[in-house]
Amino acid sequence: MLNATSAALPRVVLDWRHARTGPLAPCVLCGRLAFCRSPVKGEPCHKRCAEAWITTATIDPATRAHLIDRHTPKPKKAAA
Numbered sequence: 335m336l337n338a339t340s341a342a343l344p345r346v347v348l349d350w351r352h353a354r355t356g357p358l359a360p361c362v363l364c365g366r367l368a369f370c371r372s373p374v375k376g377e378p379c380h381k382r383c384a385e386a387w388i389t390t391a392t393i394d395p396a397t398r399a400h401l402i403d404r405h406t407p408k409p410k411k412a413a414a
C-alpha cells in the first residue's frame with residue numbers, strides 16, 4: 335500500500351524466512367533483546383531494525399537500490 339510518505343523512500347522488505355533464531359541477545363542495531371539472527375552475518379538483529387537501517391543509513395541511492403533489489407522478495411509474475 336502506498337501513501338505520501340512511503341513514496342519518498344523505497345521501502346525495504348527483507349525475506350528472512352530462512353533466518354535462524356537463537357537465545358535472546360541484544361540486537362546489534364537497537365540493543366533490545368532479539369531472537370532473530372541476521373541471515374547474512376548471524377548476529378542478533380530484529381528484521382525491522384535491518385529494514386530501517388537499509389532504508390535510512392544508505393546515503394547512496396545506488397547502494398540502497400542494490401540492497402533493496404537483492405534482499406526484497408519479488409512479486410511472483412503471472413505465467414505468460
Ligand SMILES: [Zn+2]
Binds near residue numbers: 361363365368
Ligand atoms: Zn533491533
